[in-house]
């Protein structure tokens with residue numbers, strides 16, 4: 001069995017994370033809203049500050065999956081999508097390194113994140129956006145209970161094609 005571990009992202013991971021993101025951004029049809037690595041706007045210092053702030057906030061989460069050599073093979077973030085009125089909501093972003101896809105890493109990270117959301121009394125809603133031409137991601141999200149809420153048609157243009165973005169969410173039955 002192939003082995004990996006999940007843990008909270010640490011500020012020292014910033015450089016390795018940038019190296020992780022580049023090849024995924026450069027993949028054709030990568031499923032994310034980056035057409036190539038030159039669209040990555042993070043600096044190492046900026047990413048380090050973001051990770052520090054995620055570690056300190058009750059309503060922010062960042063985790064990575066690591067293989068046995070210590071390389072990052074998956075990355076997931078949960079962050080509120082806006083200021084005050086959005087603080088009960090977290091928006092999820094998730095990627096898995098190409099050679100590790102379809103091996104359960106994305107599901108393991110999502111399980112970790114949703115366990116954290118479910119046990120976090122400040123969170124009422126978890127949401128994400130996914131391109132409608134990404135059936136694997138949609139399958140994983142529906143497996144974990146995300147409901148399809150609506151489609152923004154032709155919102156993104158990549159490789160000569162207009163793409164539709166599906167909005168999905170989970171709402172917890174609790175007052176906050």
Ligand SMILES: CC(C)(COP(=O)(O)OP(=O)(O)OC[C@H]1O[C@@H](n2cnc3c(N)ncnc32)[C@H](O)[C@@H]1OP(=O)(O)O)[C@@H](O)C(=O)NCCC(=O)NCCS
Nearest residue numbers: 031094095096101102103104105106107130135136137139
């Ligand atoms: C989407 C992503 C995060 C999922 O992570 P992963 O580690 O590959 O997913 P898992 O191995 O945990 O699960 C994959 C599931 O999708 C299923 N699947 C694979 N291809 C599929 C397809 N074309 N249609 C439907 N289901 C598919 C697998 O059978 C598996 O199902 P199961 O959990 O019921 O057995 C990962 O593939 C990825 O990073 N893709 C590229 C970037 C991306 O799309 N990010 C998400 C942007 S919203």
